Amino acid sequence: MVSVGTAEDAIVACAQDLAARADEVAVALSEQLAGSVPEFFDDDDLIREVEASAYGNVAAMLSVFRAETVAEQVPIRPEVTAFASTVARRQLPLESLIQSYRVGQTLFSRLWMDVLAQRLTEQQVFIEALHRSFDELNVYLDRVVAQLVSDYERERDRWVLGEAARRTAVVERLLRGDRIPVEHAGRQLNHDLRAPQTALVAWMPSHGEVNLQLGALAGCLTALTAAAGAPRMLMVPAGTCAMWAWIAGTPDLDRLAECADRLPKSEVLIAAGQTTEGVDGFRISHEQAQRARRVAARMPAPPRLTRHADVATVALLAGDEEEARRFVARTLGELAARTTAAEQLRETLWVFLQEGGNTRRASERLFMHRNTVLYRLQRIEALLGHPLEQRRLDVEVALLLTATFGADMLPAEPDYP
Known part of the structure; x- marks a missing residue:
């Protein structure tokens, strides 16, 4: 601990x-919040917006603590107010939004006390710093x-x-699998179900x-389907930074992937489900697109368009x-090392297997x-401890x-049992 002169x-x-x-702190606070307001963690879109809102609040408070501004004047960041709009659009209760701030205040306060305690040795300075902050x-x-309550009610x-x-x-209702008249639902959506x-x-x-965010998402989806010659589609906002869409018909998904690489707004990513027949196809293809999105979100460098058919396995x-991590370590043994040499061997083996041996x-x-x-294949077998034909799958x-x-x-x- 280091003593600092004044509070x-x-x-x-x-x-x-x-x-x-700050990024790490926002994610940690969001994860701790999940137990108190689980309705905010039902899907990936909501989780991302919770984390963005948490980051906006943490960044604002830290700017006050760094004496860059005062609490009465620090701007309320747009990602914070955007989350209130999302909560309203999802028809989640206002009480949940307020509860999230009560719990968030407690969590941040505990974190802040720990940070001060690690730095300060003088009790009086520590207490004064707590009171001021x-x-x-x-x-x-x-x-x-107060601002979010107003934004929520208006939205x-x-x-x-x-x-x-x-x-x-x-x-x-369609995504829940409710049995509703298809023709009636199609007319309401202006979409051929x-x-x-x-x-x-x-x-x-x-x-x-x-x-701006919803406009960028809609613009990219429209440009993509137009460039690929796909029929018209249905688009529905999912929060403030995601858009769901459905194409009625049989688009050329290879053509969609080619056109996606030429889209503007490079920060917009897209996932596609497989073309699915039947009245349940609307729901099934959407679930596939969401699975593809979860894969893309974990890729180091995802493509502009991730197709479920390419990542289903x-x-x-x-x-x-x-x-999955334990399986990789257990299966690859020393070949799973985080070294350049091991990476080269993994690439060689991957290409060798893709080329049918x-x-x-x-x-x-x-x-x-x-x-x-x-x-390299001989070296790989030595590191694996068995011939390639054993446990090949x-x-x-x-x-x-x-x-x-x-x-x-x-x-x-690496720890190889």
Whole structure:
């Protein structure tokens, strides 16, 4: 612990320390919040907006603590107010939003006390720093909650009375699998539900500018389907930084993938379900698109369009992240090391297996001599501790996971049972 001269010095110094890991703090606070307001953690879109809102509040308070502004004047960040709009559009209760701030205040206060306690040795300075910072925190939170209540009520009134809310209600019933008259639902949505359905999900980071975000998402989806020559589609906002869409008909998904690489707004990513027949296709394709999105969100460098058909296997395998990591470590052994040499060997083995065990084709893809491939395969078998033909399926699965998710699938400190 280090003693700081005054309470003000301590607050500024601690705020600077915490600001360096504000992203990490926001995620941690959001995860702790899940037990108190579980309705905010029902899907990936809501979770992302909770984290964005948490980051906005943490960043605002730390700017006050760093003496850059005062709690009465610090701007309420747009990602904070955007979350109130999302809660209203999802028709979640206002009480849940207020409860999240009560719990969030407690969690942040505990964290802040721990940070001050680690730096301060003098009890009087510690107490004074707590009083000063908590006074500022209370002023800020009173302002935020009052603003969000107003935003929530205004957005709820606008949304509930609007056509978008009625369409969204029909979509939610279809996604739940409710048995409703297809023709009637189709007329309400102006969408042919009897045709084959291909679902898309578009998303982007939340910047708090609701109209700009939704406009960018809708623009990318419209441009994508137009460029690919797909029929008209149904679009429904899912919060403020995601858009759900359905194409009625049978689009060329290869063409969609090609066109996606030329889209503007590079931060917008899209996932596509498979084209599915029948009255349940609307729901099934959407569920596939959401699974593809979850895979894309964990990729080190996801493509602009992730197709469920391309990631269906890995989506099933990676449902339990921790077990997937343990499987990779157990299966690959020393080949799972976080080293350049191990990475090169994994790439060689992955290409070799993709080429059906043909060393000539593998060497051509890897731009290396066939003898080099053969040498590497011998080294790989030595590290695995068994011939490649043994447990080949397990090895392919482990390599598929590492090829998709990168180093996230590798053990930090390999421990091979």
